[in-house]
Amino acid sequence: MTDTPGTVAVIGAGTIGAAWAAFFALAGHPVRVADPDEGAAARLAAMLERARPVMAALGTLSGAPTQPQWCRDIAQAVPSAHFIQEALPENLALKQQAYRHIEAHARPEALLMSSSSGLLPSTLQQGLSHPERFLIAHPCNPAYLMPLVELVGGAQTAPEALDRAERFYQALGKQTIRLQREATGHLVNRLQAALWREAVHLVAEGYASVADVDRAVTQGLGARWTVCGPHTIFHLSGGAEGMAGFLQRLGPAIEAWWSDLGSPTLDATTCQRLIAQMDDAAAGRSPERMAAERDAHILRVLALGQPPAPPDV
Amino acid sequence: MTDTPGTVAVIGAGTIGAAWAAFFALAGHPVRVADPDEGAAARLAAMLERARPVMAALGTLSGAPTQPQWCRDIAQAVPSAHFIQEALPENLALKQQAYRHIEAHARPEALLMSSSSGLLPSTLQQGLSHPERFLIAHPCNPAYLMPLVELVGGAQTAPEALDRAERFYQALGKQTIRLQREATGHLVNRLQAALWREAVHLVAEGYASVADVDRAVTQGLGARWTVCGPHTIFHLSGGAEGMAGFLQRLGPAIEAWWSDLGSPTLDATTCQRLIAQMDDAAAGRSPERMAAERDAHILRVLALGQPPAPPDV
Numbered sequence: 001m002t003d004t005p006g007t008v009a010v011i012g013a014g015t016i017g018a019a020w021a022a023f024f025a026l027a028g029h030p031v032r033v034a035d036p037d038e039g040a041a042a043r044l045a046a047m048l049e050r051a052r053p054v055m056a057a058l059g060t061l062s063g064a065p066t067q068p069q070w071c072r073d074i075a076q077a078v079p080s081a082h083f084i085q086e087a088l089p090e091n092l093a094l095k096q097q098a099y100r101h102i103e104a105h106a107r108p109e110a111l112l113m114s115s116s117s118g119l120l121p122s123t124l125q126q127g128l129s130h131p132e133r134f135l136i137a138h139p140c141n142p143a144y145l146m147p148l149v150e151l152v153g154g155a156q157t158a159p160e161a162l163d164r165a166e167r168f169y170q171a172l173g174k175q176t177i178r179l180q181r182e183a184t185g186h187l188v189n190r191l192q193a194a195l196w197r198e199a200v201h202l203v204a205e206g207y208a209s210v211a212d213v214d215r216a217v218t219q220g221l222g223a224r225w226t227v228c229g230p231h232t233i234f235h236l237s238g239g240a241e242g243m244a245g246f247l248q249r250l251g252p253a254i255e256a257w258w259s260d261l262g263s264p265t266l267d268a269t270t271c272q273r274l275i276a277q278m279d280d281a282a283a284g285r286s287p288e289r290m291a292a293e294r295d296a297h298i299l300r301v302l303a304l305g306q307p308p309a310p311p312d313v
Numbered sequence: 314m315t316d317t318p319g320t321v322a323v324i325g326a327g328t329i330g331a332a333w334a335a336f337f338a339l340a341g342h343p344v345r346v347a348d349p350d351e352g353a354a355a356r357l358a359a360m361l362e363r364a365r366p367v368m369a370a371l372g373t374l375s376g377a378p379t380q381p382q383w384c385r386d387i388a389q390a391v392p393s394a395h396f397i398q399e400a401l402p403e404n405l406a407l408k409q410q411a412y413r414h415i416e417a418h419a420r421p422e423a424l425l426m427s428s429s430s431g432l433l434p435s436t437l438q439q440g441l442s443h444p445e446r447f448l449i450a451h452p453c454n455p456a457y458l459m460p461l462v463e464l465v466g467g468a469q470t471a472p473e474a475l476d477r478a479e480r481f482y483q484a485l486g487k488q489t490i491r492l493q494r495e496a497t498g499h500l501v502n503r504l505q506a507a508l509w510r511e512a513v514h515l516v517a518e519g520y521a522s523v524a525d526v527d528r529a530v531t532q533g534l535g536a537r538w539t540v541c542g543p544h545t546i547f548h549l550s551g552g553a554e555g556m557a558g559f560l561q562r563l564g565p566a567i568e569a570w571w572s573d574l575g576s577p578t579l580d581a582t583t584c585q586r587l588i589a590q591m592d593d594a595a596a597g598r599s600p601e602r603m604a605a606e607r608d609a610h611i612l613r614v615l616a617l618g619q620p621p622a623p624p625d626v
Contacts, residue, residue, distance in 0.1 A: 177521065209493070227531060
């Protein structure tokens with residue numbers, strides 16, 4: 001980048017916010033983090049140390065990393081910011097209240113980006129003085145590891161704000177996706193929920209164990225999905241005609257499978273079964289240990305890079 | 314293995330059968346392949362050369378690989394076989410007709426395993442003289458690359474047949490899953506269909522492009538799914554209480570997302586949109602080239618191995 005890295009204000013130093021703060025700081029941006037909690041500074045420092053070797057391995061660590069500066073309140077954090085990344089709990093009233101404080105102290109041209117995983121931007125931006133600079137920028141957690149950022153504008157978002165956000169994240173090495181219409185859960189969480197719905201059905205109806213359903217994904221489907229999305233998978237099952245050949249030959253079979261998929265509910269029996277079988281599958285490993293194994297493995301997969309992406313997608 | 318590798322008969326030398334034949338032969342088993350097509354021998358030879366470096370990289374190549382022997386008919390292929398892997402087109406009548414020929418020539422104790430991706434074993438085994446040794450052993454294609462094999466017994470399958478099949482594939486380095494009840498599409502294809510259903514909905518309703526939906530998976534979800542299945546992903550979002558904590562805090566949100574997921578149909582408009590946007594995403598690359606990129610990348614991911622699996626899952 002030829003410009004001086006812009007200052008980023010991160011609002012909230014929970015799991016999502018602290019990971020964002022570490023990412024922006026280690027990528028070389030001045031970072032100010034607003035959180036009233038006295039433990040925030042220690043959390044930020046710990047996250048910075050966890051993120052550093054990850055970003056070094058991915059090649060996203062700046063030669064001139066910064067340290068996130070902890071601020072007790074929004075009024076201290078946002079005045080100097082060019083980019084504001086909100087990472088508060090998933091609560092509409094809480095977020096909108098914070099936006100009022102942010103707008104009272106921020107430059108009018110600062111981008112205001114929410115990390116919300118499910119709320120709609122048109123709802124979140126209601127009541128803003130400058131709704132045109134508001135958008136959703138939803139990371140995959142942790143933001144210092146996962147490349148994807150989903151960008152979603154609301155009814156009042158200016159296209160230029162989305163363009164600026166796209167340039168900002170792409171310059172940081174992120175892979176951005178821009179939704180053409182807002183949707184509850186954006187893309188990632190909708191796709192994840194769709195897969196889990198059938199995974200729950202298979203366990204609830206006794207077709208297979210939690211461990212075996214998960215292995216169907218980790219041992220069978222997961223490796224494909226690092227290089228081909230669900231559309232491309234079937235495009236490559238269609239022979240030389242690709243998707244057209246696939247739809248012609250296998251479309252009816254897929255529609256029959258769709259009609260046989262389950263619609264489970266998370267009732268008490270199903271929840272007990274999921275909890276008990278997940279406990280078996282974990283085999284004494286704590287969620288913390290499993291999360292560490294997960295992130296270590298994801299890093300190895302991401303460090304492989306990708307086959308070259310075609311232009312203009 | 315201390316025993317001499319058992320002889321494997323593969324029925325059908327199409328894409329699935331040829332990949333199985335290459336896998337068994339390069340793993341050191343004597344292999345006889347039945348296919349009336351005169352081009353079968355050339356296809357088998359080509360598949361063997363494609364599979365060899367893949368299995369060398371994965372560590373599944375035997376020190377004493379064999380060459381698959383092509384036979385024009387089932388009567389020549391099956392008499393010496395300990396294991397019979399049927400890989401004919403997905404057509405019930407065709408498969409059942411082949412089973413009659415197989416049973417007329419095979420040893421009664423030979424395992425008869427179908428590669429069917431969607432048919433139910435209870436249906437397929439109707440009319441067999443020895444239905445107890447019949448089961449589904451469904452690979453992820455290509456079988457020389459992908460570790461997963463789904464094992465499914467029908468109403469008349471002996472548990473011992475499933476045990477033997479499990480030992481057979483596990484000795485070859487495969488990851489086996491055993492379904493507790495048969496289901497159309499087993500696990501892998503049901504899960505894949507569930508993900509694609511929402512992927513089609515998002516494109517059909519104009520939320521995002523084919524390319525961006527696919528990138529949500531390849532850049533966001535895929536790397537996670539190589540190490541955590543859909544259940545474990547949410548277990549690790551539940552804090553120290555794991556799945557129980559997740560269900561309590563986020564169960565209602567997930568159920569709300571489920572109710573918002575789409576139920577698309579593959580009508581002409583949707584098919585045209587998928588074909589046109591997939592064409593954009595491919596950006597001039599042929600399906601063949603994309604499939605080669607896919608398999609090369611999958612190999613790199615699988616060659617990383619996995620974090621150690623907990624015992625007894």
